[in-house]
Amino acid sequence: MSKSLKASRTLSKTVIYAVCIFLSLLSVFPFWVMFMNATRGTFEIQQNSVGLFPSKYLLSNLKILSNKSFNATTGFFNSMIISSGATLCAVYFSSLTAYALVAYSWKMRQPFFTFIMAVLMIPAQVSSIGFYKFMYQINLTNNFLPLILPAIASPAMVFFMRQYLMGNLSLDIINSARIDGAGELYTFNTIILPIMKPAVATQAIFTFVLSWNNLFLPLILLTDSDKYTMPIMVSLLRGDIYKTEYGSVYLGLTLTVLPLFVIYFMLSKYIIAGVSLGAIKE
Amino acid sequence: MRQKGISYAKYGYIFSLPFVLTFLVFSLYPLLYTVLIGFTDMRGLLKTSIHILDNPLQNFILILNNPTFRKSLSNTFLIWGMNFIPQISLALLLTAWFTNSSIHVKGQGMFKILIYMPNIITAASIAILFYSLFGYPKGPINDLLMRFGFTSAPQNFHLQKWTARGVVAFIQFWMWYGNTMIVLIAGVLGINPTLFEAAEIDGANATQIFFRITLPRLKTIILYTLVTSMIGGLQMFDIPRLFLLGGPDNSTLTASVFIYNQAFSGSYLYNRAAAASLIMFLIIVVLSSILFFLLRDMDAVQLKRETRALKKASKATHKGAIL
Numbered sequence: 001m002s003k004s005l006k007a008s009r010t011l012s013k014t015v016i017y018a019v020c021i022f023l024s025l026l027s028v029f030p031f032w033v034m035f036m037n038a039t040r041g042t043f044e045i046q047q048n049s050v051g052l053f054p055s056k057y058l059l060s061n062l063k064i065l066s067n068k069s070f071n072a073t074t075g076f077f078n079s080m081i082i083s084s085g086a087t088l089c090a091v092y093f094s095s096l097t098a099y100a101l102v103a104y105s106w107k108m109r110q111p112f113f114t115f116i117m118a119v120l121m122i123p124a125q126v127s128s129i130g131f132y133k134f135m136y137q138i139n140l141t142n143n144f145l146p147l148i149l150p151a152i153a154s155p156a157m158v159f160f161m162r163q164y165l166m167g168n169l170s171l172d173i174i175n176s177a178r179i180d181g182a183g184e185l186y187t188f189n190t191i192i193l194p195i196m197k198p199a200v201a202t203q204a205i206f207t208f209v210l211s212w213n214n215l216f217l218p219l220i221l222l223t224d225s226d227k228y229t230m231p232i233m234v235s236l237l238r239g240d241i242y243k244t245e246y247g248s249v250y251l252g253l254t255l256t257v258l259p260l261f262v263i264y265f266m267l268s269k270y271i272i273a274g275v276s277l278g279a280i281k282e
Numbered sequence: 283m284r285q286k287g288i289s290y291a292k293y294g295y296i297f298s299l300p301f302v303l304t305f306l307v308f309s310l311y312p313l314l315y316t317v318l319i320g321f322t323d324m325r326g327l328l329k330t331s332i333h334i335l336d337n338p339l340q341n342f343i344l345i346l347n348n349p350t351f352r353k354s355l356s357n358t359f360l361i362w363g364m365n366f367i368p369q370i371s372l373a374l375l376l377t378a379w380f381t382n383s384s385i386h387v388k389g390q391g392m393f394k395i396l397i398y399m400p401n402i403i404t405a406a407s408i409a410i411l412f413y414s415l416f417g418y419p420k421g422p423i424n425d426l427l428m429r430f431g432f433t434s435a436p437q438n439f440h441l442q443k444w445t446a447r448g449v450v451a452f453i454q455f456w457m458w459y460g461n462t463m464i465v466l467i468a469g470v471l472g473i474n475p476t477l478f479e480a481a482e483i484d485g486a487n488a489t490q491i492f493f494r495i496t497l498p499r500l501k502t503i504i505l506y507t508l509v510t511s512m513i514g515g516l517q518m519f520d521i522p523r524l525f526l527l528g529g530p531d532n533s534t535l536t537a538s539v540f541i542y543n544q545a546f547s548g549s550y551l552y553n554r555a556a557a558a559s560l561i562m563f564l565i566i567v568v569l570s571s572i573l574f575f576l577l578r579d580m581d582a583v584q585l586k587r588e589t590r591a592l593k594k595a596s597k598a599t600h601k602g603a604i605l
Contacts, residue, residue, distance in 0.1 A: 009385075012385070016385065016387060017387070020379075020387065020393045023397055024393055024397060027400055027456075028396060028399075030408075030411055030412070030415060033415065033422050034411055045420070046420050049420055049421050049424070050422045050425050093301055094301075096297045096300070096301075097298050097300075099297060100293065100294045100297035100298045101294075103293075103294075104290055104291055104293050106294030108294075108295070109294060121570060122309070122313075123513055124309070125517045125559075126559050126560070126562065126563040126566075127309065127316045128312075128316075128559065129316045129541075129545055129552055129555050129556040130311070130312035130314070130316030130317075130556065131308070131312035131315075131316075132545070133315065134311065134312055146308070149304060150309065152300050152304035153300075153302075153304035153308065153309060184293045185297075188297070213403075213405060213406070215404075215405070215406045215520045215523075215524075216520070216538070216542070220545075220546050231404055231406040231520070234404065234406045234524075235406055235524055238524055238527075246414070249410070249414055253407050253410060253411050256404055256406075256407045257403050257407050260402055260403055260404065261403075263402075264399060268395045268398075271398075272394055272395065272464060275461060275464045275465060275468075276464055276468035278465070
């Protein structure tokens with residue numbers, strides 16, 4: 001009896017590990033092919049499209065890639081400006097709004113919070129036509145501001161920051177700062193923000209990645225190729241001019257996702273913890 | 283907090299002001315403007331004056347009767363369902379394994395990191411990567427299929443409707459099941475551990491514990507996942523747009539791609555696109571309210587049952603104390 005139980009446990013353990021390893025490989029395989037093919041020549045890829053090892057055509061692929069419309073440097077810096085700007089705005093002002101909700105008792109506090117909860121789920125894409133037309137009328141297409149400033153109002157992040165502050169803020173700290181004669185905004189910047197550092201870090205990573213990956217809004221707002229972000233650059237690889245340049249398409253894809261891989265493997269622990277945190281906090 | 287002399291209440295307003303102003307300008311106004319556009323004749327790039335249509339609902343009627351829009355809606359639900367059912371099933375299975383203390387899967391951290399990974403990578407890049415992987419006549423998938431003898435000639439996946447839908451659904455599934463799994467695991471870790479201990483003492487096996495304790499306790503989180511996945515799925519854009527541009531024969535055309543095509547790929551039908559957006563918004567609002575009401579009702583029933591049990595228990599202990 002116990003022998004068969006043990007055997008079945010070993011069997012089920014084997015199945016579990018096999019499935020987990022298979023799923024891990026499934027996550028890695030497409031990217032592995034991408035990285036390897038980025039270094040392989042078009043001729044090699046035509047001979048055999050699955051290369052498990054690097055080859056020596058990286059530089060020639062890069063030359064072909066950058067001689068056409070794909071400009072990785074421009075895309076990288078544009079995406080960097082937009083994502084950093086949006087992240088800074090979102091993190092700072094969400095913390096400030098959350099602080100207003102937790103530290104002060106004002107008449108509209110509860111209605112305001114209810115309002116934030118109500119708009120939490122409204123998808124931005126729904127109002128994209130009005131947003132585009134509005135930006136077009138005030139001459140803000142081909143400008144980064146419409147992709148950065150809206151981040152100041154991030155209801156989901158305000159909600160998260162509020163939950164965090166409620167658990168971690170003691171009003172005594174604020175009171176003693178007041179006795180020392182500190183101004184309210186000064187107190188927020190020098191005392192409260194450092195307390196919120198863990199929450200800020202998690203939220204910053206997710207906002208940055210989300211903004212970096214965003215395609216829809218940049219695609220409709222930015223038509224000038226000097227303003228293209230990384231995802232728009234990527235969409236160029238789908239065009240006819242790269243149709244037969246297999247190696248450089250893979251290289252272009254690699255260049256767009258490389259920064260994300262670096263971020264992910266440096267911060268994966270915090271990212272995974274952040275995903276779980278989001279689940280509990282709701 | 284009572285303050286003598288100085289009132290700090292005004293800072294509540296001051297510190298919320300940037301949020302409120304930004305929301306009004308960049309969210310509320312565009313939303314209302316979209317609603318307005320939906321009732322007008324706004325089309326064409328250079329048009330400056332717009333008018334409410336004689337029949338204000340004309341755009342909505344046209345869109346609802348547009349076979350391509352209908353197809354895009356059914357595609358959206360179809361592809362979402364084809365991704366969500368396997369996604370939640372696999373995520374639940376992995377959750378059951380990873381939280382089972384008697385199995386104790388080693389290397390969990392590594393598995394989680396690798397399984398979650400695709401979620402963080404640019405969807406646009408993934409769409410084009412899969413376009414290349416499923417290339418015809420030469421592409422990695424065709425190569426593998428032929429090398430292992432599944433087909434003798436290369437398949438043109440880009441012309442097969444169900445393969446195309448399947449690949450789009452697979453990409454969504456592959457990008458999101460890791461996220462769902464981590465959320466569910468966090469949910470399981472939030473369950474009171476004494477429940478599991480009690481069940482084990484009572485002799486329940488792992489399967490019984492999973493179906494009788496874990497799953498019912500996860501109901502809220504599963505429904506939450508369902509709602510967020512649905513809202514996200516209805517807006518699916520990057521992958522269907524870049525994988526096969528909505529083709530072949532509109533089989534991967536989703537509602538968002540339809541809206542984009544109406545407004546931004548040469549036809550400038552802003553009014554129709556706005557009407558379609560609003561229909562989509564309405565669907566999202568209706569579906570998520572239904573789910574949230576279901577959720578609330580279930581919570582209320584649960585709460586009632588728990589308070590009753592608690593009362594009973596406290597009565598019993600009270601009695602015990604007296605005796």
